[in-house]
Amino acid sequence: MSASIPFLDLKPQYKALEKQINERIQAVLNHGQFILGPEVEESENALSAYIGSKYCLTAASGTDALMMALMALGVGHGDEVITTPFSFFATAEVISLVGATPVFTDIQPDTYNMDPSKIEKAITSKTKAIMPVSLYGQPADFDEINAIGAKHGIPVIEDAAQSFGAPYKDKRSCNLSLVGATSFFPAKPLGCYGDGGAVFTNDEALFKKMAQIRVHGQESRYHHVVMGINGRLDTIQCAVLIEKLKRYDWELDRRNAIAARYTEVFNGMGQKCVAPLVKSDRGSVWAQYTVMVDDRNAFGAKLKDKGVPTSVHYPSPLHHQPVYASLRDRYQVPVAENVAKRVISLPIFSDMTNEQVDRVIQAVREVVG
Ligand SMILES: *Cc1c(COP(=O)(O)O)cnc(C)c1O
Numbered sequence: 001m002s003a004s005i006p007f008l009d010l011k012p013q014y015k016a017l018e019k020q021i022n023e024r025i026q027a028v029l030n031h032g033q034f035i036l037g038p039e040v041e042e043s044e045n046a047l048s049a050y051i052g053s054k055y056c057l058t059a060a061s062g063t064d065a066l067m068m069a070l071m072a073l074g075v076g077h078g079d080e081v082i083t084t085p086f087s088f089f090a091t092a093e094v095i096s097l098v099g100a101t102p103v104f105t106d107i108q109p110d111t112y113n114m115d116p117s118k119i120e121k122a123i124t125s126k127t128k129a130i131m132p133v134s135l136y137g138q139p140a141d142f143d144e145i146n147a148i149g150a151k152h153g154i155p156v157i158e159d160a161a162q163s164f165g166a167p168y169k170d171k172r173s174c175n176l177s178l179v180g181a182t183s184f185f186p187a188k189p190l191g192c193y194g195d196g197g198a199v200f201t202n203d204e205a206l207f208k209k210m211a212q213i214r215v216h217g218q219e220s221r222y223h224h225v226v227m228g229i230n231g232r233l234d235t236i237q238c239a240v241l242i243e244k245l246k247r248y249d250w251e252l253d254r255r256n257a258i259a260a261r262y263t264e265v266f267n268g269m270g271q272k273c274v275a276p277l278v279k280s281d282r283g284s285v286w287a288q289y290t291v292m293v294d295d296r297n298a299f300g301a302k303l304k305d306k307g308v309p310t311s312v313h314y315p316s317p318l319h320h321q322p323v324y325a326s327l328r329d330r331y332q333v334p335v336a337e338n339v340a341k342r343v344i345s346l347p348i349f350s351d352m353t354n355e356q357v358d359r360v361i362q363a364v365r366e367v368v369g
Helices: 011-031 038-051 062-072 090-097 142-152 204-214 235-246 248-272 296-305 322-327 334-342 354-368
Strands: 055-059 080-083 101-104 127-131 157-159 179-183 197-201 218-220 289-292 343-346
Touching: 011 038, 011 235, 038 055, 038 197, 038 235, 055 062, 055 204, 055 235, 062 090, 062 157, 062 179, 062 197, 062 204, 080 090, 090 101, 101 322, 127 142, 127 157, 197 204, 235 248, 248 289, 248 354, 296 343, 296 354, 334 343
Parallel strands: 080 101, 080 127, 157 179
Antiparallel strands: 055 197, 179 197, 289 343
């Protein structure tokens, strides 16, 4: 039997961009402005142009980007932020880090995103923000969620860490609410070569606040007007992003084509392997291709035997994490609890070969029977 295929392989992507990326990195080494050098603003201009937002600020990570948004909106001690229980840990972590409490409302069983019909009941006088995640690359229901936010005067922050640029009606993820935060962690749809992230907004005042927060709350040199963090992204990482962004549309086409092949086959398998639903008014950028099966452990073990790796995003809802023991019994989120037991992700990346895609499909066919 041939060797296992990788779950994610970024080496072919680097090979395709090697010359441009090397030149860009070399240029930074030559000019030596490693912090807030010219490539930082150049990348921010390119990123905001791609997303369609007025402003972009790069950040040291997606986690810092989310935290800068929360801090700029004044979310802090005693406040509540309504979010999804089914996400990567950082979504809830940033809420707790600023001193607020995450309030988890249930998700939709087919898109895995927040269910807007569950949000309003969770609003209290302490609710200071609503923070949907566009999970696996597909935007959440922003029209509905923004309408709830507007009705109650509560800002909406998009955790777009997995969904950079995903289409939603005539807009793109990161620009679907007051502020969006993404991640450039290498494995994300648009990754740099280390940790990185960015915030996007059309609100000038909010942009200025986040820009201050990113540099220790500094208004001018050594004059600190608000509490901030060291949230800057390195110039070298911005230089890498400038070149990688130019290939992003091609990469999305590839991931969409792979996902379409998977979905066509899995749709014929009924409940044995449930393909992810992408709503017709939006698209996914396929951070993950995640199916639902009844016996996840057996499914994953059999695929592994056939050389196809899998991964679980995510094995438990956030309020079941040990650090959130005090919140564990506070929330009724049966859909998230059920989904967390059944989801399993298959390999998907832009430079996957057609042979690798065929092998995944063939292995799933054999396992499902
Ligand atoms: C990756 C991720 C984050 C955090 O991003 P980092 O760049 O790793 O800090 C936040 N939220 C979600 C949903 C993520 O997937």
